[in-house]
Amino acid sequence: MLKKIDLENAVGTELSHDITEIRPGEFKGPAFRKGHTVCNEDLCHLQKLGKNHLYLIDLEKDEIHENEAAAILAKALAGEGIAWKNDPKEGKIGLHAARDGLLRVNTAALAAFNMVEEVMCASLHSHTPVRKGELVAATRAIPLVMKRAPVERAAAIADQNGGVFSVDPLRQAKVGLVITGNEVYHHLIEDKFAPVLTEKVTTLGSIVNGLEFAPDDASIIADKILSLLERGCDLLLLSGGMSVDPDDVTRQGIRLAGVSEMHYGAAALPGAMFLMAYIDDVPLLGVPACGLHHRITVLDLVLPRILADEHIGKAELAFMGHGGLCKDCDDCSYPHCPFGKGL
Numbered sequence: 028m029l030k031k032i033d034l035e036n037a038v039g040t041e042l043s044h045d046i047t048e049i050r051p052g053e054f055k056g057p058a059f060r061k062g063h064t065v066c067n068e069d070l071c072h073l074q075k076l077g078k079n080h081l082y083l084i085d086l087e088k089d090e091i092h093e094n095e096a097a098a099i100l101a102k103a104l105a106g107e108g109i110a111w112k113n114d115p116k117e118g119k120i121g122l123h124a125a126r127d128g129l130l131r132v133n134t135a136a137l138a139a140f141n142m143v144e145e146v147m148c149a150s151l152h153s154h155t156p157v158r159k160g161e162l163v164a165a166t167r168a169i170p171l172v173m174k175r176a177p178v179e180r181a182a183a184i185a186d187q188n189g190g191v192f193s194v195d196p197l198r199q200a201k202v203g204l205v206i207t208g209n210e211v212y213h214h215l216i217e218d219k220f221a222p223v224l225t226e227k228v229t230t231l232g233s234i235v236n237g238l239e240f241a242p243d244d245a246s247i248i249a250d251k252i253l254s255l256l257e258r259g260c261d262l263l264l265l266s267g268g269m270s271v272d273p274d275d276v277t278r279q280g281i282r283l284a285g286v287s288e289m290h291y292g293a294a295a296l297p298g299a300m301f302l303m304a305y306i307d308d309v310p311l312l313g314v315p316a317c318g319l320h321h322r323i324t325v326l327d328l329v330l331p332r333i334l335a336d337e338h339i340g341k342a343e344l345a346f347m348g349h350g351g352l353c354k355d356c357d358d359c360s361y362p363h364c365p366f367g368k369g370l
Contacts, residue, residue, distance in 0.1 A: 096168035103182035106190025201236035203255030248280025294348030298325030
């Protein structure tokens, strides 16, 4: 229940909620925090904020304040690798990455949560690489005072599977690179692929444990793959030889190496001729030649998920279609763009 009082009679009372101040282009946040005791010096400031009245709260047994509601919601939403503080600002609580890794969002649970009246939560996209301390989501109850039942219902939805948000750490893989193509193998041109792939691997915290070059010969490619596995590589990236040209035999070489699973083609551009395979539990990623021309391709969508120990199969490659069209901007701003964000 809210009790309305005139501003001139509010001196000595405690604020029941944060009072927001907005100065366009300068500041947006609480000018006064919940619990602040109003004094004479505050009255002019409050009037400039459009406050001619303040409200005292006398909660009924079945009612809840926005700050308490936000804490209940945040606790239920947060899964493994998510941190939050019970320090609401303007009724909102932010959820942050507790470690470096890959953000996972249970999008169905988030939608069900947001279907509950008078609560909300917004987040970054699932599969976004995040750093420790980064804001990944925020939640609040929308009214200042609401019934407790909807808050508890939303919290129960969020908590069903151990939270809606989690951050999976990226493992440090021992990566083997196989660069294919007669032109590189016979030193007719300088290899440009190994440096590109090495940078992508090391940026995500893994190491290149072996580098091999192979001609367009399926049996030699297979031998190079097996050699890297024997040297302890637990993730393989193979470049080139992925197109429809009859001379492109990298796929045959991967198959000869004894794969247990192989999927050719991803619903993403650039990178439609991407290949995903496994030899036992070791992932093999076939990177098409577009990886030399484009700074960002489907490889950048798949590699972090592989390092987070996700099994990428046909379904995962198919679901990349929504949001999988790169706009090929002159000034690439990935990951701050739509590419890969429909997953």
